């Protein structure tokens with residue numbers, strides 16, 4: 001379940017560490033960012049291991065971000081677009097309730 005994966009991803013976030021957003025290259029607190037990874041050419045919510053990257057709140061709000069992330073990683077398929085948009089929507093909803 002995507003909802004559960006996103007919820008669990010909050011547990012990996014440190015409250016003090018800063019990370020760079022892949023879209024705007026600004027640094028933010030890890031705990032305020034969305035953490036994603038790529039598995040078998042598919043965008044996924046970070047699940048605790050493997051390489052990952054971060055997206056900040058501001059960039060998550062911008063519709064262009066999905067395309068930028070997927071294009072720069074050569075993952076711009078319709079499936080990944082739908083998946084990433086869904087992750088962002090759920091993440092925004094969950095982080096609103098959490099913070």
Ligand SMILES: [Zn+2]
Nearest residue numbers: 021024056059
């Ligand atoms: Zn950003």
